[in-house]
Amino acid sequence: MNVLNLVHAFFGDGAHWHGYDGIPTRLAEHIGYSLEALLIAAVIGLPVGLVTGHYGRGGNALALIATAGRALPSFGLLVLMVLWIGLGLLPVMIPLVVLAVPPILVTTYEAVRTVDPSPVDAARGMGMSEARVLFRVEVPVALPLILSGLRTAAVQIISTATIAAYVGLGGLGRYIIDGLYQRDYEKVVGGAALVAGLALVTLLLFWAAARVTVSRGVRRST
Amino acid sequence: MIRIDAVTKRYDDGTVAVDRLSLEIPDHAITVLVGPSGCGKTTTLRMINRMVEPTEGSILLDGADIRQQPVNSLRRSMGYVIQNAGLFQHRTILDNIATVPRLLGWTKQKARGRAAELMARVGLDASLAKRYPYQLSGGQQQRVGVARALAADPPVLLMDEPFSAVDPVVRKGLQDELLRIQDELGKTIVFVTHDIDEAIKLGTMVAVLREGGRLAQFAPPAELLSAPADAFVEDFLGADRGIRRLSFFPSDALELATAPLVPLDADADRLAAAADAPYLLVTDADGRPLGWAEPGAPLDRDRLLDHGRPFRPGTDSLRTALDGAVLSPTGWAVAVDGDGRAVGVVSQQAVGEAIRAAHGRAGAEAKAAR
Ligand SMILES: Nc1ncnc2c1ncn2[C@@H]1O[C@H](COP(=O)(O)OP(=O)(O)OP(=O)(O)O)[C@@H](O)[C@H]1O
Ligand SMILES: [Mg+2]
Secondary structure, eight states: OOHHHHHHHHHHOGGGGSSTTSHHHHHHHHHHHHHHHHHHHHHHHHHHHHHHHHHTOOHHHHHHHHHHHHHSOHHHHHHHHHHHHOSSSHHHHHHHHHHHHHHHHHHHHHHHHTSOHHHHHHHHHTTOOHHHIIIIIIHHHHHHHHHHHHHHHHHHHHHHGGGGGGGTOOSTHHHHHHHHHHTOHHHHHHHHHHHHHHHHHHHHHHHHHHHHHSOHHHHHHO | OEEEEEEEEEOTTSOEEEEEEEEEEOTTSEEEEEOSTTSSHHHHHHHHTTSSOOSEEEEEETTEEGGGSOHHHHHHTEEEEOTTOOOOTTSOHHHHHTHHHHHTTOOHHHHHHHHHHHHHHTTOOGGGTTOOGGGSOHHHHHHHHHHHHHTTOOSEEEEESTTTTSOHHHHHHHHHHHHHHHHHHOOEEEEEESOHHHHHHHOSEEEEEETTTEEEEEEOHHHHHHSOSSHHHHHHHOTTHHHHHGGGSBSTTOOOBOTTEEETTOOHHHHHHTTTSSSEEEEOTTSOEEEEEOTTSOOOGGGOBOOOOOBOTTTSBHHHHHHHHHHSTTSEEEEEOTTSOEEEEEEHHHHHHHHHHHHHHHHHHHHHHO
């Protein structure tokens, strides 16, 4: 039986569309975990990235933190967290946030740091406050890169959020783990396809967000 | 008036960029800071709007230390134009120009109205208003930079090599435009350049700086050319300063000969009357010059010698008159009025005498001034 047949069988089975283990429920759980993790990572990564990028300082420290964050295996971290704080949502959120902060932080820092210095100089020279320089001059120009950092983080979170199922939580990981345990490959492949589809939709949403928020003058000149 | 009072700037790494510089920058005039690369021009300019803080000394604006008012309100009262314009690429041209009025709290509508006025003032077509900076040429971007600096009508304008990144033809256009705008607005302008020709063309006063940020000479351009303070200034002025100095001598004292002017359809009597002239300047029915002819021969429009570039007495300088005489195949320059009609001719010798006379007068004036 090939993969396409498995996918077809999984989505064709009416039983997979209802109840606590139905696709809508699992999808909603998965989106919920992912959004929460992305939000926390953004709240940490964006301000730090913006400020360090604006002053052009702390790049080395950031690179170090980012490398460390990337080097930590998410699954290992999950096991560690469960041993340490027990079951629940928190031990799942920690590895997801650790995974997502580096791309947001590093890309935001680089995006702001590499903004052309002459408009920034002109802005200061005409009497803009530092906050205004950052938000009115640097961020609009850095926005495409900043969004790409968030996009990378979002996609990584979505694929990694499957680990929640290991510790008894829901999400699309349920299909994969349960499927493997029950040797129900239809379920495994169906779950994987859902994760991939969700990642694709996320890419599309970020593309649309960039279309709406990035100025035409920036889109065309970079 | 801006007074720079014994100002020294030492950067953190120990570089002394400006060394005990004192300058009185006159109101409603263009003061140019000129000098070789690294001599502290930008540093001096940026100390005026506190983008750089002096290590020692003080800068006074209308008698008050510039450190007495909040830095951002000081900067909003001074237009600032930099080399590559530094436009905001995410904003339209109109909104770029409206930046400072918006900072000052004007409504969007009023700020944009003002921006549209300024576009006209600096010679930008209204159709460019909705464009983004990437859609403009370098020269147009620089005009936007000037308009943006003028938007809130600041009394002071600081310009750091604003025209040095564009080609010579566009640069000349921008310089002429600046002089025209200055005629209308009378701002106090501090203009940084490393181009001595630009300094002489634009400056009411020119400050020549030497390496290490020390003042070599502060004088009006004509005086700089006639009496450089030392070998450094003389060297910096370049080889042909004698010729360039002629730009400051008016040509209205030249004695014009009118006898050699003859219309193409002149009759025999008229030609006989001009027979003593070494050459005849042949004009068309409206009096515009056509070219030179040898006296005695019949006038033939196709066999005239090119009359070279004419000059306008009173408007053009002795430099232009001399240039016309040197370029003319006969050694005579053609003088024309505002409509391009020939009003006389003048020989190289006569221009030479006028130059000697002008030097004599300038020397006497300089002596009297001392
Ligand atoms: N932030 C800084 N830190 C240390 N040294 C500096 C700094 N800015 C400028 N300098 C030094 O100060 C000196 C004067 O620099 P400045 O930029 O004022 O020169 P300039 O006359 O504008 O030169 P240019 O014509 O090349 O623009 C130079 O030796 C320069 O290297
Ligand atoms: Mg400079």
